[in-house]
Amino acid sequence: MTPALEIAGLDMSFGGRRVLDDVAISVGFGEVVYVIGRSGAGKSVLARLALGLLTPDRGEIRISGRPLDRRSPGALRRSRSGASLVLQGAALLDWLTLEENVALPLRHRRRLSRGAAAARARELLAGVGLAELAFALPGRVSAGARQRAGVARALALEPDALVLDEPTSGLDPQAVRQIDDLVRAVARRGTGVLVVSHDMRSLRRVADRLVFLRDGRVRFAGKLAELGPGLDDELDRFLAE
């Protein structure tokens, strides 16, 4: 079966330093895959590469079987329309309300009218438990609420694949749990979710599979149950957390 998101043979260097080296990851529909690794292991670069925000030196990315087309900005936009990304901190526009932020892709991508986009945005916000904060500005709500609104905005286009960059970083335990539940719920609807994180607690709660990156290379890829001590000393330290 075609995976929701497929990354194959990805190489990426910055200023002569190899950040990713022959990385391959595949995320099936309805599956949650965690990518873990130390800071600087190339995780965030991977999240941006997956959506075509950066161009790799080599390798291919397919979203629902369709390769990313980098020939023009328009072609890129069309070819990645099956995937969404939530960046660290959600990166909402701070002069728009949460509802307007979520409505933005609906109006600009789906060409919905202002009213229809707003109504759908409120539904999406209700879906992530933010119905009562629809008219609040991002600066006035908690970091956890911003993150959930970011997920709601990413879900607006009903993506086949969703990439989350450090979604629980800097959140309190209750907000972390809310995000974890949300990730599971998104996967249950059939979306393939790739989470880039170093939060082992969330990983244990949510992940179907995990990919461990060290020095830009995949050192382990498989189910949690397949994990054991002695595979990699750094991975052992992660697991001990």
Place this chain on the structure above:
Amino acid sequence: MTDRALVAAGRAVGRPLVGWLRAAGALALLAGRSATALGSLDGRELARILAWDGAQSLGLVAITAALAGALVVVQTGFFIRQLGVLGLLGWGAGYASLREVCPLLVALVYAGRVGAARAAEVAALRAGEQLPALEALGVDSVRALLAPRLWGMAASVLLLTAFGDVVALAAAALAARGWLGLPVLEFWRSMRRSLGPRDAALGLEKSAAFGLAIALSALRAGLAAPANGRGVGQAARAAVVHAIGWILLLDVLLTGGM
């Protein structure tokens, strides 16, 4: 040796030339994409920009224009008194205000206040990854965010200059009354005798061009600065300096066409 010197000379000329060409190309691309977005502009975003950049600069433009009006009277008054042709003051002050001083000063102040702030905002949007986040959702950031800013800024420069013209002429008339004892009505008559709507229109034509130059310089500076904290300050400064360069160049070109 001569070969090496030639290569060095070629580099010295070529590098800045390529830089200029690339910047000009990027500007043209931005202008083109904003122009195609003109038909489907986000009305609410445009209104927001007009309200913020236009309305909030009203006070500053009023002060600047009033000072400009008074200044023109002080400057021309000196010569007009020496020549003993007080009756020409309305014409001199009106001509200078409408065609040159008002469009130029409003544009300079607007570039300093709004152009710099908008450049900083765009740089901050990139530093905070809001722009990449929108791109990742497939939202065209030019259409959604940059085009409303461009047209909003350009339109507010034009409207503010029209407002500034009125304030400057009123201030000039009052200054002529206060300083040279020329009755307001006399000043008005002298202005009406030799100036027409054409003079105001030519000034506004300039300010439309200045507005576009300020907006393009600001957006370009915001997009070209490094996407980090320092880049935000850099963008603000680059926006001001580039805008002023363009304003003065356009002033020369457009005065020629009068």
Place this chain on the structure above:
Amino acid sequence: MRGRPAPLVAFERPALAETARQLWSLGLGSLPIATLALAFFGVVLEKHAALQAQRALLDLDRIGPMFMKLLVREFAPIMAGSVLAARLGSATGAELAWMDASEQLDALSLYGARIGREVYLPRLLAGILGTLLVGVVGVLAASLAAGGFAQLTGTGRLSAFVSPRLVDGKDLALFWAKLGLDGASLPLAAFLAARRHGRGPRGIARAASTAVVWGVLCVLVWDILLGLAFA
């Protein structure tokens, strides 16, 4: 910087090396854009003059010497002031706000440096000297550009435009007074703008733009007040 009293710098001895560095980067750094601006403005003025001379059937060569007087008294100081308000004001405002935000100013005073002597006074002096320099070069650039343009387009002679025949002592006094006050006000406006907005990337950008706006307003106010005083 925030919370400390306004910089009282006038009675300290400036750090000479820093003054030279500021003069180099701000004064000379502003020279190309300011020269270009005044040259452009010279051409604009010539075009207006030619347009009006044509209307009134006047000989532009008779207006030429008046042009230099106008330039020295009025246009050179205000154009130099406005362009420097943008170039020098934004650079100094952003730099000081950045120094404040990155705690460089706190570090300086911790190491026992006197901020007035090391930071403010050099910028103030560089502002004054730089503005005077830009004003002088600007007059030359504008009159040469205007005269050259008149000669090229056949509306007048270059020599008429670069003639200082009508410029008297009072004009020169006004010229130096305007430039000197502008040059002192621009860094001060930038200091105050940085003090007010500091901190964070947006604070730095706001400091830069506030410095420009306050600078332009200072230039306009000085121009009017001195114009009235020297009328």
